Amino acid sequence: MSISRHYVLAAGGTGGHLIPAFALGQELLHRGHHVALITDERGAKIPGAPEKMATHILPAGRITKSPASWLPGVKAIAEGRLMARRLYDSFEPSAVIGFGGYPAFPALLGAFAENVPTIIHEQNAVLGRVNRFTARQVNAIATAYPDILRLSPRYQDKVHLVGNPVREEVLALRDQPYPPMSADGIFRVLVTGGSQGATILSEVVPDGLARLPLNLRRRLQVTQQCRAEDIETVRQAYAAHEIPAELATYLPDLPDRMGWSHLVIARAGASTIAELTCAGRPAILVPLPSATDNHQSYNVKEMVQAGGARAIAQTQFTPVELAKQIQKIALEPGALENAAKAAKSCGRPQAVSDLADLVESFGKAPIMHTIKPKHDTASAFAPSPALAKDTAL
Template sequence: MSFSKHFVLAAGGTGGHMIPAYALAKELVLRGHRVALITDERGEKIPGMVDDGQVHVLPAGRITKDPRGWLRGARAILKGRSMALQLYRTFEPSAVVGFGGYPAFPALLAANRLDIPTIIHEQNAVLGRVNRLAARSVNAIATSYPDILRLKPKHEKKVHLVGNPVREEVIALREEPYPPLTEDGIFRVLVTGGSQGATILSEVVPDAMAMLPVHLRRRLQVTQQCREADIEKVREKYAEHDIPAELATYLPDLPQRLGWAHLVISRAGASTIAELTTAGRPAILVPLPIATDDHQSYNVKEMVAAGGARAIAQPQFTAKELAKQMQKMALGPGALENAARFARKCGRPDAVNDLADLVESIGTSPLTKPLKVKEDTKALAPGGREALAQDSAA
């Protein structure tokens, strides 16, 4: 007999955290459950929450390396924890799921205080800071890659490889064939720098396109996402090189454009990699060098090793190098088609279903909650809650 349960999802206010949280929220609601979301001011502005879902904004306190901010950060965390406790006492969640980001930390602390089962989901190939703090006390760790850095061996028994949930429109692309690419046909290239854009792509990509052999350059059709400050300069460059290009600061129909793209040039955020591998699209990836723990450089490894992508570190990302890599992929017989097939093999299209199954298995129904809480408390690592509290003050 199944019960309608309540679940709280806690995520930082970036697309990388919010996209999988929204995907899980939608799936849980489809299964008959109720969902509440905890995030910060940025996350509240990102659309995608289910219509009947609650959204709660909590203070996102940070404990950085600078001691001057420790007191302020600790106060914000404690305030957020207190607000989460109030929510849990009325909403009565069966489980709390953290997706990383600072707003998730007080939400997980509050759940720990009330012995509510907890799960964390890691989108990147490196366990994030908040998820590292929470790993000791959670019941399960859901991952997007088979190999995760910064994960302590003693926590590996909690790990469940589920993948990174993506939008339904992207999953639908998996059933569509790679777009035909003939010797004389249009060569469609999609360039995207993630939710914030990437100036380095605006500076390098147009000049790289101009360096391609004439017979390839004449076939180009480019769609590029640019930052608002860069877009006019990029437009002038493409016009100067006589290359057809559609530019925008935001691409609301990105899944559709991904569907007809023969090659994608992009950053290596977790959501981008998940969409590329789910859809099965070859890519040239430029990891963001200042990403926390350099996680984007590790995000690309599985896809590159499989043959679905090429990665260029930003210091080596020049117009000449990009043009060379594009020619290797575009001019080799069947190279792009093969890369698309290899990229697809890395995809995990069932990620949202697998994650929802995991959440339901750990979440408790109101009628069984007292017994389950007792079992989950025993399952926690010795000193888990105390250790988590110590980590938060470190």
């Protein structure tokens, strides 16, 4: 018999932090638990949150190298910590799970103060700043890669390799075969720069595809996600090269697109790589050089070493180099299929289930009643009507 508990997930306002949080939230809801999310205003706008997961917005102080950020940053963190403690007093979480990003910091500090068990999940191959700050005090550290930079060896006894949770629609692709590709069949290429798009892909990919040999170029069918400010320029470039391309600023059916693609050209965000390896799709990856601690350059290593992807540094990402790398993988018989198998070998499809098992292994006594009425938290810590999808937890 399953026992219902309350859990709080805390994640920063980017898709990279929130997508795995949403996946875990959905899994915990499926298991009969109650789940709340702590994030910031940006995070509250990211689509994909489970309908029955209440969303709470906390101040997320950001302390940078500039002294001007120190005082307001500390004040915001202290305010967020107090608000989190008030929520925990009424919600009585069995555990708080942090997924990185600044909004997770005050949520975890509040959990430490209330002696609530804590777990952090690191999506990237480099331990993020908030996770580094809290690693010593948390009960468990869940990782997406076997080797994590900036993770102190003294914490190894509480590290659990689970992988990076992905959407159910992506998990379903794992049971589908790699799309067949004959010598003269359509060659489907998917180009995506993540939730925000990537201008460098818009600038390089059309011209790179145009440099492919004629017999390969004529077989192309491209789907590309672009920034709004880039899309018309990209459309004109493909038209000039006579390459059929479908362009959009957002691809709500991205898992379906990935399912029929033969090759993906993308950034190297943790969620992107997790989806590629779960689905088993070969890729050419261009790490974002400005990513914190250059973590995208480390994210690609496992997939590249297995043979499932090729990585091109942005400084070397030119139309000529892109065309050269595509030819190496697309013109050699069986190379794409072998790369797809190699990518799939890196996938961890049980990530969300394993993470949920880990979460359930920590925690206070089962919750046997609903929210206590002893505090009026509605005025101190209430989600807006538009964001609180299920306030009667």
